[in-house]
Amino acid sequence: MKILDVPPAGKCGVIVGQGGRxxxxxxxxxxxxxxxxxxxxxxxxxxxxxAPSWRGLTQEKRxxxxxxAKAFNSKPSVGQKGTLxxxxxxxxxxxxxxxxxxxxxxxxxxxxxFGLLPVDRLLITNLSNTLALKLHTTDAPADxxxxxxxxxVSQGRDRAPEMAYLGTLASPGQAGLIPLTTRSxxxxxxxxxxxxxxxxxxxxxxxxEDIPHTFWAIVPTSS
Numbered sequence: 001m002k003i004l005d006v007p008p009a010g011k012c013g014v015i016v017g018q019g020g021r022x023x024x025x026x027x028x029x030x031x032x033x034x035x036x037x038x039x040x041x042x043x044x045x046x047x048x049x050x051a052p053s054w055r056g057l058t059q060e061k062r063x064x065x066x067x068x069a070k071a072f073n074s075k076p077s078v079g080q081k082g083t084l085x086x087x088x089x090x091x092x093x094x095x096x097x098x099x100x101x102x103x104x105x106x107x108x109x110x111x112x113x114f115g116l117l118p119v120d121r122l123l124i125t126n127l128s129n130t131l132a133l134k135l136h137t138t139d140a141p142a143d144x145x146x147x148x149x150x151x152x153v154s155q156g157r158d159r160a161p162e163m164a165y166l167g168t169l170a171s172p173g174q175a176g177l178i179p180l181t182t183r184s185x186x187x188x189x190x191x192x193x194x195x196x197x198x199x200x201x202x203x204x205x206x207x208x209e210d211i212p213h214t215f216w217a218i219v220p221t222s223s
Contacts, residue, residue: 039164043095050094050104054087061106065090068108093207100144100168100204109206115142119169119201122215123177124191129222131190133180133197135215137172144204145169148212149184152191153198155218160198169201191219 066086150161
């Protein structure tokens with residue numbers, strides 16, 4: 001139910017407070033599903049590899065991460081946020097590095113100035129009942145640019161579903177197009193006509209990620 005109160009967040013007994021689409025809500029505690037999907041398990045494995053490495057750093061290196069972390073805020077919750085700890089930034093950067101196949105680092109990299117993302121839209125074609133999903137670009141994406149996609153949803157939906165990491169973007173081919181069909185259908189199957197497909201794209205430079213850009217398209221009828 002919707003409530004008017006001091007914004008709560010987190011669990012209190014069997015009640016959970018959280019922000020909802022239409023305001024603050026309280027709901028009964030429910031144990032979330034644990035699908036143990038391949039993308040989910042990969043991220044867990046990366047974190048389990050990186051986190052213990054924090055203890056193996058010299059104190060000077062831990063101090064460097066702690067100093068660098070003061071420039072990074074946590075994700076806001078009920079209007080509040082705070083700076084990351086050195087360990088949190090160390091894990092954040094190195095899990096992002098492992099995700100795109102880069103080596104881990106023991107010193108905090110210089111925070112990059114992200115350039116403009118050259119991706120501008122998602123295209124879906126349906127020729128003789130053969131679907132093709134492609135990203136249109138105005139230039140070659142930077143190395144390490146990350147692609148995530150969600151399961152196809154109703155075209156009446158405005159918000160993207162939960163996203164899964166599908167890999168980094170290749171260089172565009174003819175007409176500035178990057179094919180996504182194989183990776184998307186391997187994860188979610190072939191989308192039905194009339195469904196909406198969401199993808200997000202963001203740059204990853206030295207383990208620092210910029211804000212994801214969201215694109216969507218509706219699967220057309222066959223032509």
